[in-house]
Amino acid sequence: MRIFLGTDHAGYELKEHLKTVWPDAVDCGAHTYDADDDYPSFCIDAATRAVAEGGYAVVIGGSGNGEQISANKVPGARAALYWSKDIARLAREHNDANVCSLGARFLTNDEAVEIVRTFVETPFSEDERHVRRIAEITSYEGRA
Numbered sequence: 001m002r003i004f005l006g007t008d009h010a011g012y013e014l015k016e017h018l019k020t021v022w023p024d025a026v027d028c029g030a031h032t033y034d035a036d037d038d039y040p041s042f043c044i045d046a047a048t049r050a051v052a053e054g055g056y057a058v059v060i061g062g063s064g065n066g067e068q069i070s071a072n073k074v075p076g077a078r079a080a081l082y083w084s085k086d087i088a089r090l091a092r093e094h095n096d097a098n099v100c101s102l103g104a105r106f107l108t109n110d111e112a113v114e115i116v117r118t119f120v121e122t123p124f125s126e127d128e129r130h131v132r133r134i135a136e137i138t139s140y141e142g143r144a
Contacts, residue, residue: 001120002055004028006046006067008039011060011104014112018058021113025058040070047071047079047099056120057099064103071099075141078134083107085118092122094130 003025007015012033019025028049029042043059043066050057051074059067064081071079079099080091083106091097100119102112124130 002026002050002053003116003120004046004049004055004057005060006039006042006044006057007060007104008037008042008067009033009035010062011067011102014060014102014104014107014109017109018112018116022116039067043067043070044074047074047077050098051076055098058102058116058119059099060102060104062103062105064101064106068099068101071101076138078137082115082119085114088115088118089122092119093125094127096124096130096134
């Protein structure tokens with residue numbers, strides 16, 4: 001399963017660390033540290049590519065909130081904000097999340113690696129109630 005990474009300056013160092021753990025991950029930017037950059041285009045690109053290719057996106061910022069919001073604008077993206085392995089497991093099992101949003105200012109590199117590892121290794125439960133709920137959410141995409 002392919003991983004697409006997107007971040008701004010606040011998550012740049014964490015993104016670079018994640019690339020050492022997952023060297024085949026696709027770097028959607030930022031490609032250099034620039035304190036004046038903006039996260040939406042990087043996160044939207046990572047989420048778009050993950051949805052199109054059936055992979056996963058990991059978007060990173062200072063808090064992860066704006067990055068999650070940006071990724072969720074992509075039809076088919078289901079981004080959640082992750083702060084623990086338990087949240088990663090539940091987001092995958094219950095929500096079939098395909099985008100992991102991380103707040104670099106609130107996680108160590110080791111915590112982030114464990115969260116991403118849990119995120120990519122946990123399967124969706126396929127439980128009927130979760131399938132039904134995701135279908136209900138998906139039915140609203142594109143109506144705005």
